[in-house]
Amino acid sequence: MTTETSGREQGLAERAYLNLRTAILEHELAPGTRLSVPNVAERLGVSRSPAREAIARITYEGLAHFEPNKGAVVADLNAESLVEIYEVREALEGLACRLASQRMNRDDVAGLRELLSQHTAAAEAGEVELHYELDMRFHARIRELAGNTRLTTQLELLQQQIRLAMYTTHRSPGGMPLALTEHRRIIDALESGDPVLAEAAGRSHIARLLRDLSSADRAG
Amino acid sequence: MTTETSGREQGLAERAYLNLRTAILEHELAPGTRLSVPNVAERLGVSRSPAREAIARITYEGLAHFEPNKGAVVADLNAESLVEIYEVREALEGLACRLASQRMNRDDVAGLRELLSQHTAAAEAGEVELHYELDMRFHARIRELAGNTRLTTQLELLQQQIRLAMYTTHRSPGGMPLALTEHRRIIDALESGDPVLAEAAGRSHIARLLRDLSSADRAG
DNA sequence: ATGGGGTAGATTACATGTAACTTAAGTGGA
DNA sequence: TCCACTTAAGTTACATGTAATCTACCCCAT
Structure with missing residues (x-):
């Protein structure tokens, strides 16, 4: 029997990392905030060692910058x-769709369609938060189906960075219906089993997001 | 004036990381070797703190695996x-070529052609080591020209992992002439300024490497 | 007022102490 | 002989001490 005081099982460094990441992604620690080791240690209630480790990890993941x-x-x-990130993401989401199209079966397609219908319902109900949740779930499911662990890791890291960058910006509800039709196109392409078509569908979805980003940037 | 005892300027952790990485890439520490902190610390002549940090970094870079x-x-x-790595690399080298084709000028093209001619000379002289060196320089130059720092970082990490994996395997001199013609095709595509063509040229080069890998695997 | 230089406080980088855990070898009993 | 248990060595994970470095502020001379 594991004797533990409360519901923790992983190490302190791991939990410190998770807490720190959450704090950053929710802008509790806004971009530009300095992450000093003693400061973070106190904030998370751990000693300097795990705090330092957590900061290092956050840095490796691109959520913080570091200067010696x-x-x-x-x-x-x-x-x-953001343009850099989206350029890389476009290539990798395309790859994910290509691989997924070659590996998924009928049930997988059905699962994606089910997700899409929930997503459609959320969009029609104007539930923006749920929309983002389901959008992320859709992409997460596809990379899972692609079955390439390195690809998955990289896409998740990019997703995190985007989430951080978009904290205030990203609520442009105008894109919601477009995202839905694009997701449908992706599913259709995946179902066809044609890797070239699937890749193109995945890429053009991300490429469109990048274009929207650029135009919003010009407008703002 | 910077008062330093010998030619070092970066921190101990940085140097420890570089030494450790070299040791791993040269199979001085072969795959499967356990990297214990006290052991690495002694080997590199530093205390446990920078050793631990170096090991963490090596792990983040995919040159080591970690279990809590x-x-x-x-x-x-x-x-x-390796298949996973090459799948991702194919997508990213394709992107690098696409971006480079849009950003490079005549001088850049000339520089690549110069590299290629050195490379051709090395191949004809049967200088295998120089061949690998120049092959890497070629790809390094293209990602530099692509001008996307994240892309560059990722490709460099993949390159490292491939180098580690291929330490014994990768000397298949039969591929040398093929690589040269493919590199020429890539330069031609880059020069044309057509991003689609450039991407295709870059991708098919890597895709071919992956195919060779798979067949060598079957044969071995 | 303004710029230079010193200085105090905070912080990084590195070193080291130590409890808890992992592993494997040894020991004794069935 | 074989298995359960103990135990010892090595290691990880975390805590903490400390010198060198950085930062920002203040003071003073111009």
């Missing part, structure tokens, strides 16, 4: 960085 | 992992 003898600062991703 | 309460082990990449 200076420390880490929560990443403040500018438009140029 | 167990420690890190030098990555032993099997055929399946």
